[in-house]
Amino acid sequence: xxxxxxxxxxxxxxxxELKSVGHRTRLSDLRMSGCMKALFPRTSDRTDAIIVNxxxxxTGGDKLSLDIxxxxxxxxxxxxxxxxRVYRAHEGCASVKSRVVVEAKSTLFWLxxxxxxxxxAALKRQFHCDLNSEARLVMVEPIVFGRQLMGETLxxxxxxxxxxxxxxxxxxxxxxxxxxxxxxxxLNALAGGAGAGAMATLVYAAPDxxxxxxxxxxxxxxxxxxxxxxRDFLVARLVAPDxxxxxxxxxxLLDQITGDSLPRSWRL
Numbered sequence: 235x236x237x238x239x240x241x242x243x244x245x246x247x248x249x250x251e252l253k254s255v256g257h258r259t260r261l262s263d264l265r266m267s268g269c270m271k272a273l274f275p276r277t278s279d280r281t282d283a284i285i286v287n288x289x290x291x292x293t294g295g296d297k298l299s300l301d302i303x304x305x306x307x308x309x310x311x312x313x314x315x316x317x318x319r320v321y322r323a324h325e326g327c328a329s330v331k332s333r334v335v336v337e338a339k340s341t342l343f344w345l346x347x348x349x350x351x352x353x354x355a356a357l358k359r360q361f362h363c364d365l366n367s368e369a370r371l372v373m374v375e376p377i378v379f380g381r382q383l384m385g386e387t388l389x390x391x392x393x394x395x396x397x398x399x400x401x402x403x404x405x406x407x408x409x410x411x412x413x414x415x416x417x418x419x420x421l422n423a424l425a426g427g428a429g430a431g432a433m434a435t436l437v438y439a440a441p442d443x444x445x446x447x448x449x450x451x452x453x454x455x456x457x458x459x460x461x462x463x464x465r466d467f468l469v470a471r472l473v474a475p476d477x478x479x480x481x482x483x484x485x486x487l488l489d490q491i492t493g494d495s496l497p498r499s500w501r502l
Contacts, residue, residue, distance in 0.1 A: 241324075243295035244287075246270030250300075252281060254307040262305065270298055273315075275498070280309035282497055285346070287318065292330070294323025294356050300332045304340045304369075311343035313497040317378070318346070320393075322354030327392060330359045336369040343492060344373040347500065348432070348477055351379055356392040365439060367402035372491055374484060376434040377411075378477045379421055388417045401439065406467060409435065430457070430473035432480040438491060443468040446491065453487040 246268035253262040259281040266272060269289040275282050287298065304310055320328060336342045342363075351357070365371055375397070380386035392414045399407040413420060421427035438446055443466045450460035450470045458472035474480035488496055 244289035247299045251303045252308045253305040259308040282311045286315045291319040292328040293321040294326040296328040298330045303335045306337045308340045314346045317348040320355040323356035327356040332361045334363040338366045338368040341370040348376040358394045360396045363399045365401045371439040373437040378432045431476045433473045436470040438468040
């Protein structure tokens with residue numbers, strides 16, 4: 235036990251600020267420390283960032299944070315280099331905190347790749363977004379329950395995921411996932427995961443959100459659902475038997491919503 239407690243844990247933080255310059259989005263400030271890195275592939279009008287956790291995954295005691303501030307009239311897409319793996323924790327929980335501010339007439343594509351939970355994983359994750367009433371948001375969070383190719387079944391994990399979105403200074407969306415104690419029963423229950431091996435949550439906030447409701451329902455099929463919280467705020471959730479089925483369904487829908495501009499890392 236003493237040896238486990240003495241092992242150095244990963245620490246990482248990144249802060250990204252963006253501004254509009256001549257109708258193009260440009261960085262106004264960038265700070266990185268520890269194992270958090272941001273890469274910026276060349277794109278046309280928007281700025282894309284690929285977040286890399288150089289520690290190679292998460293385990294108990296790791297702490298990561300990400301802050302993004304988008305100035306007015308900017309377009310930004312965030313993704314990850316690959317799926318993020320959460321390994322068995324010998325002591326404590328990993329912590330990941332993200333805070334995003336999206337100002338007027340700006341668009342944020344929040345498109346991380348899958349979060350893979352291994353048996354024994356322990357993670358507390360928080361995401362908060364302050365969204366201007368004239369801003370747009372496309373957000374997806376895919377989660378994979380265990381390494382299916384290795385026949386892994388989750389029975390003992392701790393996963394607490396808190397998502398909060400405020401729009402125009404008002405609380406619009408609050409979502410909490412809490413998986414702990416008899417996780418297998420929760421995932422297999424008909425009112426839970428119904429045996430699903432993967433799931434994703436999609437949020438689309440834009441003036442035309444209502445027009446996408448039926449498109450989302452058709453794309454997600456019988457194991458997904460979509461609802462309007464308001465005419466300009468759509469939330470969808472999909473469960474799938476495995477990560478491959480989840481990605482195929484997501485990519486078909488996200489290609490439509492993003493106008494075929496998904497980050498390249500999603501197609502590798």
